[in-house]
Amino acid sequence: MTIRELFARFDTPVKKINAVIATVAIVVAVIYPLAVEAPLVSVGFVALIFAMRNFTWNIAGGLAGLLSLAHVAAFGIGAFAVAILTWTHGWNVWLAILVGMALSAVVGVVVSVIMSRFGVNAFFFALGTLALSLALAGIAASWSVTGRNEGLQNLTADEGLLHLQWFTNPVPLYYVALVMLAAMVIGTAWMVKRTRFGRSLAFIREDPQMAASMGIDVVRNQAGAMGLSMGLTAVSGSLMAQYTNFVSYDSVLNMEIGIAMMVGAIIGGSATLAGPIVAGIGIAALDEVLRSFDVSSSNVSSYTQIMYAVIVILLVRFGTDGIVPMWNALLERLFGDGSEPGPDDLEDERRNETEKEVAHA
């Protein structure tokens, strides 16, 4: 694609504005760790992890419409894979990450296939995945391999990219997370746009029966989405483990993480690719700001959690789709040509999202 072609795609004011924003965001994301102190780099890393897990949840939850609460299991599997294989048994950490991804993907596929096989509806899907996550947390809490209540500590001494560990400097880990997030976003954007599988997800989300009548293998593609989504979610768990150097059932298999992914994706706009990322970074930033006001109070996180829940309730209650769609609607109203958005425009909007994400990389 030539530069000219690239620019030709941003042919409306809205697209141009979003392209500029995305470009600025990327530049800021790249420069950020070089411009701020180490503690703030860590905040940036956490923000990227939030963005990443919202984004990966959204592949199943938003794009394919599978409201899953099993993703916290993937996050936990990713974290425990690193903790058990690398910290306890001395495997290479990248290998451990791959094992975590594979295991999570398998869990995702199996859960999805079994649920489809038995004709489980959306409520049961949520309930069943919730039960699975809670069951795994209970097992981790009483299994010696996963450290029971005490958890597992990272005592390895190797440093460097090969070991994904830097003792004093958070910058390299930040960039690892950024590159991984970028890779996931590019890959997903490409998948949604260019592959039959990716394009089928929207149809499955809107109406599975209709999708089936169009010749889409709904069961297989739902399982694929769940597998991909959970496999990628494991990565954020692994990275988080390498960052905190401590993993216990309560820190990584906590249901609140699973709900936070869902809440974050919905606040951002679960039908978009950019939404979950925007919300993840926004939530992390807001957490930090609130914490800076009142460092000692443990209630801060409770207040913010309540606030997010309330925002989600209001969004759903009033039928809006989240921050990014609202933002696009606002731009459309300010700079659009005033015509009612027809199906083509919506298609454009979706493409615009995708474009933005590609740019985001």
Add this chain to the structure above:
Amino acid sequence: MSTLTQILMTGVLQGLIYALIGLGLYLIFSVMRVVNFAHGFFVLIGMYGLLWVAPTSFGAYVAGTLVVVALAGVFGYVVERTLIEATLQKPGHAQLVITISLGLAMQYAFQIAFPEPYQKIANPWPFDAIQVLGVTVGSGRLAAGVVSLVLALAVSWLVYRTRFGALMRACSQSLEGAVHVGINYTRVYRATFALGAAIAAIAGALLIPFQPVSPHLGLDLTIKAFIVVVVGGSESMWGVLSAGILLGIAEAAGSILVSGSLATSAIYLLFLAVILVRPQGLVLRRKVSTS
């Protein structure tokens, strides 16, 4: 032998409370086809409400319970009116997301209001632990089980023998039919949701004398309520009652045989299996064309 008696006694009494909690969820589900993920947190209203009242006498306990339960009913009514009603016409996941978020908000609100975890109240009942069949049963547990059973029977009387119950059954069996005979179903819905919340709060008030409360308990109780409703089948209230007792016994047996968290895991996995075996336990409502 006495272990078995112990398991059965504890299990049945605890199970009756689960049945009562499940009954509230069941009513809301079967009348409105609303899957209320916040139900367990309605139980917490009763628990924390009584913890706040901290009754020192039986009279204060009863009075406190009545007030807290009434407030829970009002809360349920407001929630139904402001949040649930708007989601009835929307795709299923709207309800799901709203009720999960509501539960989450309540959990953290309790966290802020009651930072001290695992508290309970002093025994409010005017009698102490008693010996039954060679097993010592705490007064709180015994009273909670018995009162739950009585209340479950009272609810069944309400549903099958009163005018309001007939309206609930009408909405449950055919919402379109209810509309055609001039039943104001929105009112029935509001009342049902308020009733479900109130029943949950009563269960909470019964639990708090012997069950230490923490905000996380809400999710746990929600799941258990779902287990009860799904295992019991959405067709009958008696199914709900027996499923509750079954769950109580399974839990009591599990907690004696293996460690606490494993027993809970086993129950969740069992629930997963039940979902797979009887996905018809909760049937989604086909879209209703009432505007």
Add this chain to the structure above:
Amino acid sequence: MDTALLVEQFSVWRGRSEIVRSIDLTIPGGSLVALVGSNGAGKTTFIEGVLGILPTRATRFELFGEDVRGRKPWDLVNSGLVVVPQERRLFPAMTVAENLDIVQTKTTRSDGVTYTRDELYDLFPRLRERATNFAGTLSGGERSMLAMARGLALRPRLLILDEPSLGLAPVVIDSIMATIREVSQTGLSILLVEQNVHQALSMSSWAHVLDAGAVVASESSDDLRGSQLLESGYLGVVPAGEEKGIG
């Protein structure tokens, strides 16, 4: 005689599509009026619009001279507008008697037709025999009868019957139509919606013909019976007697 129902520029939407488009229609009080039209003409949509189940728009929508635009279904039922739906919409896990009990309206209206339980059972003797059976176990004919009895128990001033003969055996249809005539003779205003055009026209004094969401003819039933409209097969009319077993 006053007017039971009057609508002007009445439109009804189902989802996003306007099914009934800006129709004018009048039902004189105390008469039996037929609403006929082929399958998909919008008859049921019109009825659901009148009952307030579907969204509507109208310049006039009056029930016995009273403006009832924007009323909720339960308010309309309490004002005497009773619909006996095509799908019957009974309460399957309640007995026949309970189905009739549920409608005990607290209304203090003195007008409208009042039927006691016994009178309803006299009208539909079959229901008396099955009073303690669950509605879900009834046959098609019995279900139609129960739906109608339940409608009458609501003390209607205007009774709208949507396809009461749908899916029934001819002998049952005859019995039900005879009952409708009998009820009509009490002076109750009835709108009879039927695919069975011959049957409907033979019973009614006036008829409206609905096609593709519009009223294409409103004339006396006798005139309509001889008119070209029927001859042309425009209404999807098939020779009488072959209509059983639809649905």
